[in-house]
Amino acid sequence: xxxxxxxxxxxxxxxxxxxxxxxxxxxxxxxxxxxxxxxxxxxxxxxxxxxxxxxxxxxxxxxxxxxxxxxxxxxxxxxxxxxxxxxxxxxxxxxxxxxxxxxxxxxxxxxxxxxxxxxxxxxxxxxxxxxxxxxxxxxxxxxxxxxxxxxxxxxxxxxxxxxxxxxxxxxxxxxxxxxxxxxxxxxxxxxxxxxxxxxxxxxxxxxxxxxxxxx
Amino acid sequence: xxxxxxxxxxxxxxxxxxxxxxxxxxxxxxxxxxxxxxxxxxxxxxxxxxxxxxxxxxxxxxxxxxxxxxxxxxxxxxxxxxxxxxxxxxxxxxxxxxxxxxxxxxxxxxxxxxxxxxxxxxxxxxxxxxxxxxxxxxxxxxxxxxxxxxxxxxxxxxxxxxxxxxxxxxxxxxxxxxxxxxxxxxxxxxxxxxxxxxxxxxxxxxxxxxxxxxx
DNA sequence: AATTTCACCGATAGTACTATCGGTGAAAAA
DNA sequence: TTTTTCACCGATAGTACTATCGGTGAAATT
Numbered sequence: 162x163x164x165x166x167x168x169x170x171x172x173x174x175x176x177x178x179x180x181x182x183x184x185x186x187x188x189x190x191x192x193x194x195x196x197x198x199x200x201x202x203x204x205x206x207x208x209x210x211x212x213x214x215x216x217x218x219x220x221x222x223x224x225x226x227x228x229x230x231x232x233x234x235x236x237x238x239x240x241x242x243x244x245x246x247x248x249x250x251x252x253x254x255x256x257x258x259x260x261x262x263x264x265x266x267x268x269x270x271x272x273x274x275x276x277x278x279x280x281x282x283x284x285x286x287x288x289x290x291x292x293x294x295x296x297x298x299x300x301x302x303x304x305x306x307x308x309x310x311x312x313x314x315x316x317x318x319x320x321x322x323x324x325x326x327x328x329x330x331x332x333x334x335x336x337x338x339x340x341x342x343x344x345x346x347x348x349x350x351x352x353x354x355x356x357x358x359x360x361x362x363x364x365x366x367x368x369x370x371x372x373x374x375x376x
Numbered sequence: 377x378x379x380x381x382x383x384x385x386x387x388x389x390x391x392x393x394x395x396x397x398x399x400x401x402x403x404x405x406x407x408x409x410x411x412x413x414x415x416x417x418x419x420x421x422x423x424x425x426x427x428x429x430x431x432x433x434x435x436x437x438x439x440x441x442x443x444x445x446x447x448x449x450x451x452x453x454x455x456x457x458x459x460x461x462x463x464x465x466x467x468x469x470x471x472x473x474x475x476x477x478x479x480x481x482x483x484x485x486x487x488x489x490x491x492x493x494x495x496x497x498x499x500x501x502x503x504x505x506x507x508x509x510x511x512x513x514x515x516x517x518x519x520x521x522x523x524x525x526x527x528x529x530x531x532x533x534x535x536x537x538x539x540x541x542x543x544x545x546x547x548x549x550x551x552x553x554x555x556x557x558x559x560x561x562x563x564x565x566x567x568x569x570x571x572x573x574x575x576x577x578x579x580x581x582x583x584x585x586x587x588x589x590x591x
Numbered sequence: 592a593a594t595t596t597c598a599c600c601g602a603t604a605g606t607a608c609t610a611t612c613g614g615t616g617a618a619a620a621a
Numbered sequence: 622t623t624t625t626t627c628a629c630c631g632a633t634a635g636t637a638c639t640a641t642c643g644g645t646g647a648a649a650t651t
Contacts, residue, residue, distance in 0.1 A: 168618080168619090169617085169618055169619070169626090169627075169628075172618095172628080176629090191498060192497045192498050192500065193497075194408070197607080198609065198610085199607080199608065199609090208629065208630050209608090209609090209610095210611080210612090210630070210631075210632090211628070211629050211630070212610095213609095213610065213611080214627085214628055214629070215628095218609080218610075219610095277496045278497050281489055281492045281553075282407045282497070283405065283407050284406050284407030284408070284410055320565065321568070321569060323559070324560060324566065325569060325572075327550050327554055328547050328550060328551070328569060328570075328573055330550070331547055331549065331550030332546055334546065335543060335545070335546030336539065336543070339539065339542055344535075345539055350535065350539070353536070354536060354539040354540060354577070355543075357540075357576050357579060357580055358543055358576040358577055360575070360579055361572050361573040361574060361575040361576025361577065361578075362569070362572050362576065363576075364572060364575055364576075383649090384598075384648055384649070387648095388597090391598080391599090412637080412639085413639065413640085414637080414638065422599070423600050423601075424639090424640095425600070425602090425640080425641080425642090426600070427639095428639095428640065428641080429597085429599070433639080434638095434639075
């Protein structure tokens with residue numbers, strides 16, 4: 162079947178990737194409680210004991226999953242920002258600021274679900290990762306809003322900006338969940354609603370700057 | 377110490393309540409993975425085996441927790457609606473539609489967290505409960521919006537209404553989490569932001585009705 | 592007063608998982 | 622070719638939890 166006889170290190174690496182892939186699938190389907198060395202090893206086609214050739218222990222696997230998920234997520238966010246900068250005209254660019262993250266989420270729904278779940282689970286070794294990721298995304302979005310002209314003079318201004326960023330994230334996530342669950346099949350309708358909500362917080366912009374972001 | 381010598385059934389009921397109280401505490405602090413018969417029984421001050429005097433098995437406890445959480449939640453929602461109807465003037469009533477659910481959530485943060493967590497956890501026996509609860513709340517909110525005058529003629533209208541309701545819930549939850557975590561200490565600031573977002577979706581109201589909800 | 596009920600106890604069988612250990616054969620190095 | 626390395630294997634010790642069982646004493650019933 163395979164034309165290439167794999168070298169030992171290549172074979173090991175392949176097995177490790179199979180383990181990680183299997184782990185993500187189990188995590189998504191059964192949750193963290195279902196993620197055992199027995200199941201992961203079996204799904205990857207090796208003996209349970211061989212799991213420990215690739216990972217020090219169960220925690221070590223979780224750490225690897227967190228690292229990889231974080232890496233994918235950061236790459237997706239970079240890509241989203243890049244694409245948003247390249248959007249043709251202003252109104253389409255505004256829609257893109259919602260459409261692009263939505264598409265990114267829907268591209269890796271399992272990763273998204275895992276993060277969403279770990280976010281509020283104190284027993285999850287991935288909670289730290291999820292909390293940091295959402296905090297980073299929030300700060301990131303707050304900076305974008307500040308660049309749009311939202312006031313940041315007082316402590317209260319900055320807090321409000323963080324709340325708005327937090328709100329946008331929550332809205333985006335909720336709509337993505339609805340789309341993934343099949344309740345909102347049309348992404349453009351979802352973007353319409355997000356744009357509608359955005360008209361609300363854009364009113365917090367000083368009047369002079371408002372034209373740049375809204376309408 | 378205690379003046380009353382308890383009857384047998386009273387004592388049993390007290391023990392059952394202690395078990396449920398302990399279970400909620402453990403669920404909140406350690407997540408579902410930490411909820412074992414050993415820990416619950418110990419925390420309630422009885423032997424592990426005596427757990428089965430009160431519950432058929434572990435599932436049965438989870439079911440009882442779900443029932444009780446659902447009951448508390450429905451009571452809170454009824455109370456919130458009652459208070460919202462009694463609000464003095466229109467602008468304050470509009471703020472109340474956000475403030476009251478927020479206060480309800482902050483009144484039982486552990487219940488809220490547990491629900492939030494179970495919502496996306498396929499391994500949780502509470503997932504069904506969480507999904508149904510959020511769907512019920514969404515439908516409920518959508519009905520309120522329809523009563524405000526949002527169009528519901530087409531399928532698309534109704535879908536949009538559901539998205540808006542979903543969005544409002546997500547915003548409220550996100551703000552409540554921020555408040556509970558200490559990031560947004562002032563609830564009035566939180567309400568300000570929710571009102572700002574609401575100005576956005578209120579634009580979807582037909583112009584004639586808009587004055588009733590906004591400003 | 593005699594009897595029954597039952598909430599609780601300690602002990603334990605059964606289950607599922609984690610992690611370690613010595614052995615094996617093929618790839619890699621000598 | 623000989624030796625070494627190492628990814629993988631089966632077996633198994635150790636751990637944590639679930640659920641059952643017979644026994645006990647005090648409350649409830651007769």
